[in-house]
Each structure stands twice: as structure tokens, then as C-alpha cells.
Amino acid sequence: PCFDENMRLWSIKIRQFEKMPKYVKLAGSKSGVFGYRNLRGAKIIGVTEGEIDCLTLEQEAGDMLGACTLGSAMDNFKNLDFARWGGYFIQSQAILLFFDNDEAGNKGARRMQVNRTIHAVGAMPGYKDLNEMLLNGEDLGAWVCQKIASLPLL
Numbered sequence: 001p002c003f004d005e006n007m008r009l010w011s012i013k014i015r016q017f018e019k020m021p022k023y024v025k026l027a028g029s030k031s032g033v034f035g036y037r038n039l040r041g042a043k044i045i046g047v048t049e050g051e052i053d054c055l056t057l058e059q060e061a062g063d064m065l066g067a068c069t070l071g072s073a074m075d076n077f078k079n080l081d082f083a084r085w086g087g088y089f090i091q092s093q094a095i096l097l098f099f100d101n102d103e104a105g106n107k108g109a110r111r112m113q114v115n116r117t118i119h120a121v122g123a124m125p126g127y128k129d130l131n132e133m134l135l136n137g138e139d140l141g142a143w144v145c146q147k148i149a150s151l152p153l154l
Helices: 049-061 103-112 128-134 140-149
Strands: 009-011 014-015 022-025 044-048 066-069 093-097 116-121
Touching: 044 049, 049 066, 049 128, 049 140, 093 103, 093 140, 103 116, 128 140
Parallel strands: 044 066, 044 093, 093 116
Antiparallel strands: 014 022
């Protein structure tokens, strides 16, 4: 589930096993920001493709950035109600896109790069996503730290 800042239910996404599509939003669900609380005061924001990657990024690098997701590679800033959610992104100096290393992730990252403060990072080459990196013993925190250090203007 995704809640808004008043703890009202904003959307529900269900992972279906052995069915397509793999993820389904319940009727009435709106585009929102899962993890928006992590963005309060964050100068650097990490946007992941999905909720599990968001939780992984928060766990491993939450002291360096605010982790969130819009829900999928297909969701992007154009679908987002900026009157409600935009304030969480405005104060940031940089937004890093940690989308999956696949066609959908690459396409989604290209759509999200609307200005010079948004940077596509993906996952480490050879891995599908942040979870796979972590499960294979990579030091996700150190890797994110390197990505932040390589940003222009920071």
C-alpha cells in the first residue's frame, strides 16, 4: 500500500504470481510516491523502479539519500500529481534513478530525465536490480556513495 501524508490510502499494488501482468494496481489507485517520508529534507533522492528496491535502497543507503519509488518503470513524473507530491522533490540537489538494467528500466529512466539534476544510474553492470546486487553480496552502500561522489555540482 501507498499512503499520502495524511495517512489516507493512496494506492494498492498487488504482486501476482504465475499471472500476467506481474503487478496490478487496484481500481481507484492513483500515482503516488512510496517512501515519500524518506524525502523530507533529502538533498539527494534515489528513485527505484519498485517498492522492494526502494526498501533495499533505504536499508543500505538511507543515511545518504531519500529512497522512494513511483511504482514502476512505466510510472514517471508526468503521471504524478505535483500539487500533492512535487514539494518532496523540489528541495533536492540531485535525483538518482536506480531502475532495473533491462529495456523497461532504461526506457523509464530516459523518460524521467527531464532536467540536469536527474541522473540514470541503474544497477551495477551484470545485475538486474539493487536487490540482486545485495543478494549477491555487493556493498550497496559503498556503491551508492561512489555514485553520489561522481555527481556534477555536489
